Amino acid sequence: MTEKHGKVMGPVDYLMIRFPGNKFTGKIAPELNNLEKKGIIRVIDLVMVMKDARGKLMIVEAKNLEGDAGAAYRELAKHTDEWFSEGDIEAIAMTLPNNSSAGLLLFENVWAIKFKEALLEADAELIDMGRIPPESIANAEKHLLAKGGA
Template identity: 45%
Template sequence: MSLGPVEYMVIEFPGNQFKGEIVPALREVVDKGVIRIIDLVFVRKDEQGNVNVMELADLQKDAADAFAPLAREASTLFAEEDIGKISEVMEMNSSVALLLFEHVWATRFRNAVLAANGRLIAGERIPREVVDAAVAWKPEEQEALEVTP
């Protein structure tokens, strides 16, 4: 099986307040074939720092039923070491969802690059805050600030 680019994402929910609000948005990108979930793990950290790791099968029935269609092909690729690193940086009394997913949309492009003897030599996700600041930046206002004594 040829995989497109694979990425992981860790989403933290302070106060252990995850109630599944992200499921519809996640379902949309999975159903449209934009991504394919490869692994999905949930981690809880209580007020004392005790960590509880849950795979999809370990969730309560309603949560498991919501996520099951999204992770039909999910396997267990996150290692204990991965989860240990995440639990070290988690806030107390929080939950995280670890998501390993394939960018299905990019598979054809990746194959074309390879067929053209191309190779990816750099790439990075740009944080939302950096993009927002760049979009909001107005050069005319910056120049006005520079010429004002």
């Protein structure tokens, strides 16, 4: 059972979102705020990694972002913890091409907590968990659109 401060936590996922050409803005922040307010997710950590044209890395926690992007993420950043280690961040950052940025997002699936508690109360055991790759989802969406669905 995963607990923090005596509280059952939902599953935790991470995303790495690339911004080619270092065109990072705060346009994603309102939707992340919306998902938190609805109790769907809880943002745990949010880090920006920027790689210039020569490959020099700059790593910035969301709470330290400046400008318009910083203002957009300030509300989310108030409640984040630093779960990503510097080694984790650097390993992920090395995969970035030069002249690009990435947002590293770690979030708890709050929606799953009550389901997890029900499983625990029923003495059920989770035996496997996974995620369908984005490419498979894109193929399924194309298939649905071709059939006139979705």
